[in-house]
Every structure is written in C-alpha cells, then in structure tokens.
Amino acid sequence: MKSPPFEYKRAEGAEEAAALLNELGSDARILAGGQSLLPLMNLRLASPAFLVDISRAGDLKFLHIDNGSSGASPLHVGAAATQRDVEMSAHTLRVAPILAEAIANAGQVPVRHRGTVVGSIAHADPSAEVPAAFLAQGGSVIAQSLGGRRVIPSEDFFDGVFSTVLEEVELVASVRVDEWPEGSGHGFRELSVTAESWPVAIAAALIHITDGEVDRASVVLGGVGSTPLWRPEAEAILMGSDAGAEAIEAAAEAAAAGLEPPSDTFGSGAYRKKMARVLTRRALADAAERAGAAERAGGKQ
Amino acid sequence: MPTVREHPETLNWVGKSIRRIEDPKFLRGRGNYIDDYSVPNMLEVAIVRSTEPHARIVSIDTSAAEALPGVAAVVTGAAAAEVTDPMPDFGPSPDKHVWRCLAVDKVRYVGEGVAAVAAESRAIAEDAADLVHVEYEPLPPVVDWHDALAEGAPLIHEALGSNVPFHRSFVFGDVEDDYAEADVVVSDVLYWGRSGGQPLETVGAVADYDLGSGMMTIHVNSLTFTSFLFMLAGTLKVPSNKLDMHPHPAGGSFGAKFWEVKTAAIAGMMSKVTGRPVKFMQDRLDNIANGDHHGSDRRYEVSLAALRDGTMLSMKVKVVDNYGAYIQFGVGHHGNSLAQAVGPYRMRSIAYDVTAVLTNKCQQGAYRGFGSEVGNWVLERMVDLMATELDMDPVEIRRKNFIQPDQFPYFIPTGNCYDSGNYEGVLDKTLELADYHGWRRRQAEMRAEGRLVGIGICTCQERSVFSATEFWFWFDQPVGVTSSPESVTLDIDAMGAVTATLYSNASWGNSPETMVAQFAGEELGVDPSEVNVVYAGSNQGLPATGPGGSRFTIMVSGAVEGAANRIKAKAAKIAAHLLEANEDDLEWIDGGFAVRGSPDRRKDLGEIALQAHLFKHSLPDEIDSGLEASFVHDHPYTTLPNADRTDLGVFYPFVGHASHVAVVEVDPDTGKVEFLDYTAVHDCGTCVNPRSVGGQVIGGTVQGLGSTLFEEFVYDGDGVLKTPSFAEYLLPSALDSPALKVGHQETPSPYTPYGIKGGGEAGRMMAPSAICAAIDDAVGIRVRRLPATPERVLDMIEAAED
C-alpha cells in the first residue's frame, strides 16, 4: 500500500496555493492534514498528480473569534488549523461547543493532531462528524481562488458524496462558524459499531430557548444520505414547542422520515434510518437540557 | 496409556510470573521482524490481485508493467506454474482442487493473485502492478454454502465435479438409543460468521535463491510447522535439503501464521526467476483478501437430547462449513471440534455430519481455536437452550452434567482422552470471583429500571497439543501416527552460561523464550533471565512443529527436560571424577552435584562445564569435550483411529477448562452491547508464568468478543469482499474491551512435565458463549448468528417485542 507517484508543492500562503491550483488544473489536490487523502492514496483509490501542501501556509494557520458585524461573533477557523487545536481551544468551547464534541468523536487523537477542520469539511464525507456539526451550527465557507475570495453559506456548500460546490481552482481558506445567542444548547450523538470505527449515523442539533419556548432550532444528520442532511421538517416541529419529550420525539420522527440511507457492512439503510431517529432524539434531548440550563442561568443574571 | 508422572512438589521457576525474556528487544523497537530484515540488492514484490470473484483469465498483458523503470520481472500465474508445483495442501484429494501460488486459467475469489511483480522498491512494484492488464471472462459467483450445494451450481473446481470436497457422517456411541431414551430434545439452527486472526503484522518473506549452490534460503515470520517444510521445497522445486528457513518473530499470529506458506512460495519463486534476493511483504489488503487464513464459516443444524432432570445424553450435529476456494487443511477444523465435542459434560454419544463446501471466498486457515471454538459455542448455545426448555438454572444444568474429578482419564465418545479436570472447582471460583449472585440481584434492580442487563455463563474445554491425527479422517487408511515433535538444544559454555536453541518459528506473541528459560532454570538451577535463547535455521534443524493448537509450551518443556537430563548425566560423570566419588552417591541439588550426605562436597554446573570444555584430558576417556545436548520431544499420548471411524483415537489429550461470566447491558434503541463486568477463570494445569497465561486469557477473550460482536469478512451476494481493509474489518479497541477479572485454577495433567496444559487459545474459545448467553438474557431472545452486530441485536429486540 504505497501511494502512486505525485508532485509535491508547498504553498506558503493562500494566494500561492490558489495560484498553484490555477496553474496545475484538475490533477491537483490540496493537502492539509492529509488524514483523509493520504489513506486513500495509499489504497490507490485517489491518485492526484500534484499535491499542494497548505499545512504551513502562515495566513491559514489561525483560529480566532471574529468581531461579527451584527453583534454575533463567529468562530473563524483557518485551513491549516488542526482538529486537535480547534477541539481544545477555549474559543471553540465558547462559540461552537458542538464542533469540539464532533471533533472529539472524529478519528483518534493522533489523527486529529494532523487532520484539519477545514479539510474535513472540504472532504465532504457524508458520514463524517465535522461537516455535520458545521452545518448544524451554520456558518460559511471562504473559498480562495486566484481571482480572490468568495463566501459560500454552509447550507449551500455540500452537493454530493465527497463533493462540494467548490470550483477546481478554489480552495477553502477558512470557515466561519456562526455564534448562537445565549440560551442555546447543543447535542451531538453518533453511533458506531466499535468505539473507533466510522459512524453508522450522526445527529447534530442546536436549540435556542426563550421564555421556555424554542425560537431557533437546527437538526442535521450524518451517514444517512449523500451529504450531511439538514432537517428543516424537524426544526419546524420544534419551533414554538417547549422542547419536551413529546416535541422531541415528533421532531426525531420527522427528521428520519423520508430518508433513504445507504447500506454498508456497519448497517443497512433501514437500520441507519432507525438510528437517525434514535440519535436525533438523544441529541435534541441533550440540546434541550443544555439550552434550558443556559436559559435558567441567563435568567438569574 | 502414557506413564503417569510424579510432579515435583517444589518448583523454583515454573509458576513464577517472571518478566518475559523476549520483551527488551520489542520494547526497544529491535524486534527483528521480517520487514525489518533486508539484504543488499533485494527486490520487492507486489501482487496483482483479482478484482473478480469468479472468472476465466482470458489474457494478461504485462508489457506496460515490464517497461516501467525499476521493474525486474512480472510473472503471471501461468509462468509461475512453469517454475513451481502446486502449493502444499493437506486437504482431501488435492489434485482435484489444485492450489497454486498464483491463479492459472481462472480466478476463484476477489484478491486471488494473478501475477507478481518484482521491482527495486515496493512502491514501484505497486506502480507496475497497476499497469498489468488482465482480461477476465466473468463466471457466475458462488458465495453462500447453500448456492454451492444447489443442483447445477457453477463449479469452483471443475476437476472435483462438485463443490463438496469432503462429506462424512460420523456416529460416536448409540445416538439413536440415547435419543429414544431422552425426555426432551431441543434443536436449533446456528451460524458462525467468518472472522480471522488479523495480527497487526502481516506475513512476509525474504527469499534468496543461490544459483551456485542451489540453496533456497527463506527468512519468514510464518511456517511454524517446520516438520512440513519439505512440502514447500516441493512447491519451489528445490531438493528438501536445500531449503533453509530462518524464523523471525511474528507480530502476532493467532493461527494466521501457522502455515501461511504462499508468501514464502511467491518470494522464493520470484527469487528463482530474477536471480536476486526478493522480499514479499503482504500489505493489509493482501493479508485480508489473500492471506489464506480466514476462520470458520459454518451453519449448524443441531439438536440436544436430555432427560427431564437435565441429564444430557446425546447430540446430533449437522454442519456445513464454507471453506472458500481451497481447503488447505482439509476439515482439520472439525477434528478440533471433535476433540472436545461433548465439552465438559458426561454425554454418551454424538452424531456429527460434516460437509465442506467450496465457494468464491478466500480459503480458511487457522484462527485461535482452529474450529473448536465454534464447537464450544454451539454446544454451549444448546446447553442454554436446554436449560430454558427445562426451566433450569444455566449454572445448575452444567454442574449436573460435569465429568467428575475421579473419572479422569476420561474418554469421550469420539475417542479423545481428557487427562484431568476439576470443573466444579473452576465453576465455583468463577461464580465467586464474578460475584454472580450479587450480579443477579443487581440485575433484578436494573431491570426494574427498564434496563436490558444480562448475565451469561459458559463452561468450556480447551484441548491442547495436537498429534495431527485429526487430519486423518479423510484417508481411508491412516498413514501412521503423527507425532508433531518439538526439539531443543541446550549448550552450557565454559562459564556455565546456558544457550537454548529452538528449531521452530516459535515466537508469535506467545512467550517461547520465557518458557524455555523458565524450564532451563528449573532443570539446571540457573536464573532464567541469564539464559540465551536462539533460533536455528531449519536446514540445520531438529524436528519441530512450532506453536499451534496450544502445544508449544508443553512440548518444549519435555524437550528441555530431556536435554537437561542428558546434560546432567554427563555432568554427573564429570562431577564424580572431580569429587572422587561414586556417581551413584551424587545428587543434583541447587544447580550442581553434591555427595549425598556431605553437601559441602559439591561441584556446581559452572565448574563442571569449565572442566568439560577445557580439560577433557583430565577427565575419564569416555567423556568428550563440551557440555551440550539435544532432545526431540515426541507427542506423549496419541493413538490411531479405528477403521470405521467410530473412534478417532486420542489426538488432543491435554484438556484445560474455563468458565467465563459476562455481564452486559444492551441499548434497547440501538442494539449496542456494553460490558458491565467480565470474569474468566481458567485451568490449564500448572501455570508456568501466571501473568503470561492471564495475558493470553485477556487477549483471547477480546478476540472472542470481536468474533462475537462485529468482526467478519463480509462477501456480498456477488462475491465482492466488502471488508478489504481495517476501515471495514474492525478490531476491538481498548474502549470496546472490558476490564477482566482473571482467576486461575491448577489441575495438573498427569502426562506432561510439571502438569502443564496448553492455554494459548483460551479466551477466544469461551467468550462467544458467555457473551451470547448474556445478550440472550438481556433481551429475552436467542443469538443464533455471529457476529451479533448492533443491527442484528436490535432486530432481535424488535422480534422479542412482537
């Protein structure tokens, strides 16, 4: 299991990476942590002619909280920031704890030491943790090309199995994860056959509660479709509810309704569909509990 | 019957958990594993593996691969067949299901080798392998046992005329009478899925064929079955005395490197073709798809007959085993099952009907238990079913049927002998260590809270030290008693330092060096940590069989004992001379000879060795220089089967026992099984190094857990291997593994040195039974198919609700 030959290029910055992509064309792939790509290459399931390494690009190695325009302060993650750094960062725990939880579930620590958050999102594995959490919390993808940058809303980014709306000549320079207001809670649940195997299914959920009523909700499922799946039907049921057991059950049912998940050796499509419901229920229960606690804590202030 | 031994009452080293002799090199990263070994000018091999489950090879175009810079040779199956003979095959009628190192004419499973490339590096070899173009004409695949038996099924091997290389119906005892007498008969259909050893290290070989001398030297981490290397020489078309195998420690085997011979054959073949040394190191894809060592893949129709009071009388077993495309070890796996077919119970008879079928899967090899683990699981499943049927406690039905300590040696209906045992002793220890009754109370409380908590118990056998006679039952005339010997040479140098030479590829995660050192310590009065253990090449070797079937520790203990006795016999002569005493007046005491009654008049082994090495001419004439001896230890107790095979003879007579208690909780929504507690008490006779035995038990249990809950080589209906890598074939992680409470009981064997029995396969032979019983108990429905994946368990829960 040795990788096929390729040319390695190191980009010192985002612009240089974009220039290289532009020059090398469709045979080039971005290498950040390489924790998804290099295994595929060793298995000879991918054979790009060029790898453009951005793991040392100075302007991509950052993690901070932006001063948002509309009062919200999104978490901003550069393409060279490792999953482990993001997972352990106080910024992440403050703005996007669901992302930290998702990362903690993704791969093993040594893999997270090199793997990047942006890389995982750009890889667009429909059953991966990080894309699901990112989509659930919402945000945007900042795509860099030779011509400049464009911003893609998270809900528009994924368009198929291992596929995104990114152009060949673009790379993801960073992602912004929106901040949710005080009184929010999250839940992240996944089921895997062993502690370290790929998830069978994932549910990522956020709820915001005001005066005991849900006024914002987000439910995303992983592992049950060709992309991480946003479940607005479930959100609609939650809105205005008390996020109690009944509402959660109804939302979980709605989340799983209509799914036609793929089958593999970890579980059939039918099993995945059942798990989507179970995990949504559990993730929402966690989210509701945290949101409730947050609201109570906020109320006391 | 073999002589009953008197075991020494006090032992100095046997029984102590000393630090392992082999560990420092491993801890320092200097294990000298096969992939660490390279020689100058060496080529590396990659295999072009079949992408088709069943297809005729129309053509192979190697030109692009050959043109790649750095490529030395590309050899197709047809070309390989010109320089090699078929692979060694212990199966029935090997000429009717010919197995070759690379496929010729047609491929029979996804992953089978169709060509081999040798190049300056493995990476280039893989580049070239990608450039080999194979044109296939697909044939309909045969995947299920059921399809293989169907009328008009496509044939895996046309020469065989069917897909059934072996079928035989054995009847041991008066089965029909016993069924007629029975009050209750329970029956079931059970499936055991294919899992495998999957050691972290794959199989590799470095072969160097010397055109000048005709010597074929192969360094390898497999082929422990040293006595049978002449068969590999046959494949490679070299004289048997020109094949020299050099062992390297295996990075785990669990049976998977017992006799993985294809890797060495391919390396040897490529070295012959290229005239250069060649390394073939399987990668994980090779190992999973084409490693010839998948485990059992069986479907059972089985019934158990008992009296109303729970006395078990007889069992009828009808088993179909899906062997895959070849059948290298024949149905030896069922021989292993038959060695302990009635478990620890006084059952009077058993009918055993076995059908081996060939399909488009990788062939089976050895995996910890060699098929007997499946027999254990089926028997224990049936005992649990009988307990349910009779509304008996699962502990009590077992206790009621145990063979009693005073009944040993005990001959089971198949003919095998159980040497000794105290099964109730083990059971009682287990119940206590597990806090079984406490758990039953807690279980009731947890159930009241709606939790699915289950407790499972099993009581199982572990047969050890095969004599290989279980391979016989496809021959109408047994070819003779196979001994499966093990040898050792002990050499005491002039300073009294001991070197032990081993003759098999003994190191595969067991503790051969520690065992030998402890025995040498015991016999010669030296400190085991000062014993040097080395491995001989097979060409200068003595007969050896290596580990497998939990045999090595016992067999080598006899070899060390024998060699030490020879050394002591010579040393006594020298000591007598030096002490001016009569040899008969000397006694061996604390590592030297002393005159009986005057302990001050003594010579230590070191002093004797110095004399023996340097001053031969001061010694009596008949004593020659040096102090070393070899000993070949033959199987202590084996007998022939009878002609009609109503008695298979004694072939696996040192029989250990274990009881496990698993406490699990099942998630009612997902079907996931979690361990709340796990207890294992084992009796493998005298423990040489209790901590090592404990390690085998824990590791084996975790492997058993894997086979029970998720490990499986999955082929879909079209014959496509869905688990080609470690992303899909799952190994248990630390978080999947319970913390075990381990207990030992020691019921010595009367027939082995110190009373040792084998313990290397323990754990995996018991865990599936205990875990399945616990799952049954938690969800109220029986596990019938392994692995019991979360989805399957959830299906059970839903079925129970209906």
Add this chain to the structure above:
Amino acid sequence: MNTSSHEISLTVNGRAVEATVESRLSLADFLRRELGLVGTHLGCEQGACGACTVLVDGRSVRSCIMLAVQADECELRTVESLAPGLAMHPLQDAFHKHQALQCGFCTPGMLLRCLELIEENPDITDEEAREGISSNSCRCTGYQYIVDAVVEAAEQMRQ
C-alpha cells in the same frame, strides 16, 4: 511518471538529519527505509491501527499517513529514543513488568502514545489510560496490562 525530490532537514531523536526524499515517501517509510529506524512499524498504512505512531513536535502522529517531506523542520521522536543507553525508560520498564506486550508489534507506537498521555496527564487514571490508548490497536493483549503499565509508569515518572 517522474516525481520530484525534496531536500528536508529535521531532527530525529535529537540528531540533525538532512535528506532528499521523493514526494510520495511516507514518514514511516522514511524512518524505516532511509534512516533504518525500524522500530516504527506498519500495520495498515491507512491510519487505522497506530502501529506507526511517532511523536512529531511532541505530538503523536500516524507516520504512515504523513509525508516525509511534511516533516521538514520538525522534531521527531521514535521508539529508539526512549532508552538510548542500557537502562530502559520507566514506561518501558512498566510495560516489561506488567507484560503489557505479547508480540510486541504495536508496542513502539503504543509506548509513544502512552508517553504523550502521561506527559499530558501525570495523574492518569485507569479509565483515562484506557480511553487514551484506544487510538492504538493491539491485537494481542486485550489492553488490560497496558492500562496497568501506563498507570504505574505515570506514578514512577511523577517521583
């Protein structure tokens, strides 16, 4: 096709190393094949098993899915660094005492991962050790003695 070569300079077990490496060479193969540091093992070459674990700038990494060229300017530690002299590292000693290895193939990677765990958490408990080592597969031991060894080594190293 031709692949480019790259000059790299790095520190391996405290020694400066300069090398020219092919793009596709993995860090594991660089260590094993070019530097002869064969204590770093390969079990799967796809990042699943952890046999190839080394420390890169103090952090555990799967060296089978990192390129050698990516290790440029990094500081590497392999198992060979643990006990350069006669005495074994306390962690190795604890592994030896507890028989936390059988075939030894996972051991180098496991040791480095355990070293990192102890350095991050000198008071590591059984549960934390079990969770921490779940990143690395061991097919032999069933993990229990490794947990024992890590906890004891941490204790020794605190003193």
